[in-house]
Amino acid sequence: MKRYINFSLLYAVLAMAGGVFYREFTKFNGFSGKTSLSVVHTHYFLLGITLSSGAGAAISGIAGIGHILLGVSLVLVLVQIRERVS
Numbered sequence: 001m002k003r004y005i006n007f008s009l010l011y012a013v014l015a016m017a018g019g020v021f022y023r024e025f026t027k028f029n030g031f032s033g034k035t036s037l038s039v040v041h042t043h044y045f046l047l048g049i050t051l052s053s054g055a056g057a058a059i060s061g062i063a064g065i066g067h068i069l070l071g072v073s074l075v076l077v078l079v080q081i082r083e084r085v086s
Contacts, residue, residue, distance in 0.1 A: 016074075021037070025037065
C-alpha cells in the first residue's frame with residue numbers, strides 16, 4: 001500500500017511540473033503551434049469568447065491561483081495519506 005501512495009505522490013508532482021514546464025517553455029519560446037507537450041497536463045480552455053486583455057489577464061490570474069492551491073492541497077493530502085499508512 002505504501003508503494004502505491006508513493007507512486008501517487010510522484011505522479012501528482014510530475015503532472016504538475018509537466019504542466020508548468022509546458023506552459024512556461026512554450027510561452028518563453030513564443031511557440032503557438034501543436035506540440036506533444038500539451039498532453040502532459042491535459043486541460044482544455046473552454047472560454048472561446050474573445051475577451052479584452054484585462055479580462056483575459058484576470059481569468060489567467062485566477063486560474064493560476066486555483067491551480068497552485070489545488071496542486072499544493074493535493075500534495076499535502078497525499079503526504080498525509082502516506083504518513084497514515086506508515
